[in-house]
Amino acid sequence: QSALTQPASVSGSPGQSITISCTGTISDIGGYNYVSWYQQHPGKAPKLMIYDVNNRPSGVSYRFSGSKSGNTASLTISGLQAEDEGYYYCSSYTTRTTHSYVFGTGTKVTVV
């Protein structure tokens, strides 16, 4: 399964908003509302931040929001904080082959 495309890095200052894009195809992002986003700090397990495009699991800050337009999904982090620094991965259900998930290439978020 080919990975979804994300920018390698995104940076922002504390308090700013940043947006991470995730580009796929009609067989994944464009065809289904099953996009999810994960945060991973170095040496730690991934944490689910957004599921079903724009739903936040219990305990995830309102500063994180998701959206989708066509074959591209986006994660927006508002009011950027130092603790938001880390890697972010998008994921989508895909039918490029049989029922499966595909992850994005990952984006390093830096708070400068």
Added chain:
Amino acid sequence: QLQVVESGGGVVQPGRSLRLSCAASGFTLSSYAMHWVRQAPGKGLEWVAAISYDGSNKYYADSVKGRFTISRDESKNTLYLQMSSLRAEDTALYYCAREVIPVAAVGGIDNWGLGTLVTVSS
């Protein structure tokens, strides 16, 4: 307390087999789809396999299809990943995780374990 704990990783020679386990607590496997996801050293996440909440459907990434088998034991509330014909490129930290919504097949992968490291090397 809801958690999953992986075990069974180690160093194995190419071509050999290994079985990973994922002990779940705080919820029952029969209510949730479960996933295995791996991460090679310094690399991104790669989805490996999933089993539906009722165990009737199993799904695999192309990279492991025919070599890996996902299964579960409801009496032990434990998920497994049987890996055979292992290759150097299978070297990774293997995570077990639960689908976020009960019964749902897709949506998001939540409640990740700490992972178990598999190293394939001669």
